Amino acid sequence: MKSFIDVPAGSDFPIQNLPYGVFIPNGSDRARPGTAIGDWVLDLNEMEKSGLLRTSFFSGSTLNPFMAAGRSAWTMVRKTLQHILSAECPDLRDDMDLRSLALFPRDAVSMVLPAQIGDYTDFYSSREHATNVGSLFRDPDNALLPNWLHLPVGYHGRASSIVPSGTEIKRPFGQTKADNADPVYGSSRLLDFELEVGFFTGPATELGERITVENAADHIFGFVLVNDWSARDIQKWEYVPLGPFLGKNFATSISPWIVTLDALEPFRCAGPAQDPKPLPYLETKGDFSFDIDLQVAIRADQAPQEDVVCRSNFKYLYWNICQQLAHHTSGGCNINPGDLMASGTISGPEKGSFGSMLEITWRGTNPVKMSDGTERKFIADGDTVVMRGAAEKDGLRIGFGEVVGRILPAS
Numbered sequence: 262m263k264s265f266i267d268v269p270a271g272s273d274f275p276i277q278n279l280p281y282g283v284f285i286p287n288g289s290d291r292a293r294p295g296t297a298i299g300d301w302v303l304d305l306n307e308m309e310k311s312g313l314l315r316t317s318f319f320s321g322s323t324l325n326p327f328m329a330a331g332r333s334a335w336t337m338v339r340k341t342l343q344h345i346l347s348a349e350c351p352d353l354r355d356d357m358d359l360r361s362l363a364l365f366p367r368d369a370v371s372m373v374l375p376a377q378i379g380d381y382t383d384f385y386s387s388r389e390h391a392t393n394v395g396s397l398f399r400d401p402d403n404a405l406l407p408n409w410l411h412l413p414v415g416y417h418g419r420a421s422s423i424v425p426s427g428t429e430i431k432r433p434f435g436q437t438k439a440d441n442a443d444p445v446y447g448s449s450r451l452l453d454f455e456l457e458v459g460f461f462t463g464p465a466t467e468l469g470e471r472i473t474v475e476n477a478a479d480h481i482f483g484f485v486l487v488n489d490w491s492a493r494d495i496q497k498w499e500y501v502p503l504g505p506f507l508g509k510n511f512a513t514s515i516s517p518w519i520v521t522l523d524a525l526e527p528f529r530c531a532g533p534a535q536d537p538k539p540l541p542y543l544e545t546k547g548d549f550s551f552d553i554d555l556q557v558a559i560r561a562d563q564a565p566q567e568d569v570v571c572r573s574n575f576k577y578l579y580w581n582i583c584q585q586l587a588h589h590t591s592g593g594c595n596i597n598p599g600d601l602m603a604s605g606t607i608s609g610p611e612k613g614s615f616g617s618m619l620e621i622t623w624r625g626t627n628p629v630k631m632s633d634g635t636e637r638k639f640i641a642d643g644d645t646v647v648m649r650g651a652a653e654k655d656g657l658r659i660g661f662g663e664v665v666g667r668i669l670p671a672s
């Protein structure tokens with residue numbers, strides 16, 4: 262399938278992708294839903310107004326109404342958009358007035374959060390990450406806690422501090438305590454990123470209702486890249502006994518384009534073997550992971566080039582998205598359209614695939630040498646952290662774009 266819009270080779274956004282986001286054209290003050298195609302953004306509200314898209318999901322400034330509509334609507338809109346944008350269809354292709362109203366160069370828009378995020382949950386689903394962190398924070402011989410192989414561990418995060426890619430992140434203040442010293446309050450010295458992929462939920466459930474593993478995919482709208490910024494020194498002192506709190510809630514950055522499960526279907530694959538076998542309510546039959554290459558780069562302030570510090574893959578996650586959502590709702594917790602559920606740091610088995618500086622530098626004992634001659638144990642002021650993701654095979658590339666964040670000094 263080809264579009265009449267020229268899609269450059271290697272683009273993240275061919276007609277097979279069509280991710281959803283919310284954008285503001287330069288010079289406008291109205292945010293509106295769109296889809297990305299090559300170097301362009303298509304205004305979905307204009308498609309509705311023109312009658313080419315016979316829906317009423319896109320007149321607002323978030324994707325929540327579309328997320329609420331469910332899988333049959335998602336599939337129908339995707340098919341319609343692929344038709345409208347295809348090389349064969351003249352409706353938009355030959356209507357220059359409509360094209361000038363509805364198509365914007367991607368570099369002439371700014372992206373905002375794609376949804377009003379009511380709730381945010383962060384899982385901890387990479388066995389390698391949990392093992393590394395358990396080794397560093399506790400005991401290398403008992404790195405995984407006894408529950409970890411039986412349920413997808415997570416915590417309820419903070420939706421108010423989720424920000425779109427490009428937002429500058431201020432180094433947080435907090436309470437920390439060095440070994441054999443009294444607690445102090447000051448700026449975090451051990452600022453880190455966490456490479457994650459999150460999914461947005463679809464149709465709401467009622468309080469008391471459970472989503473089964475079989476039905477979970479119908480409640481999953483699509484994926485974004487997530488950088489769960491983490492202050493390790495604050496985290497280390499505060500996390501016992503109730504888990505992450507202020508070491509995590511100062512900022513979480515997400516990529517602006519939501520890549521759908523339909524677009525990722527060709528990249529479906531098996532996750533790691535699960536032993537012990539999950540309890541029946543968490544048992545999934547079939548492949549529920551996706552082969553998505555992920556990378557993290559750091560660009561130091563004023564540095565001429567970035568340094569890639571991690572290459573990982575979504576398929577390393579031990580617990581899959583259906584298990585995460587089924588477990589999350591197994592006690593009757595309701596979900597709403599636009600809730601965000603992140604994977605947890607995605608570390609692979611190799612050292613080069615670790616998804617946080619904590620692991621990459623092994624808590625600072627093995628610093629990263631940067632191309633500008635400096636070295637990093639954690640993230641420095643002025644650093645820009647860039648995460649990218651793309652699934653690629655047989656000439657098809659389904660990309661996520663980037664999630665970018667630059668660190669400002671504490672103030």
Ligand code: CA
Pocket residue numbers: 383384455457489605606
């Ligand atoms: Ca995390």
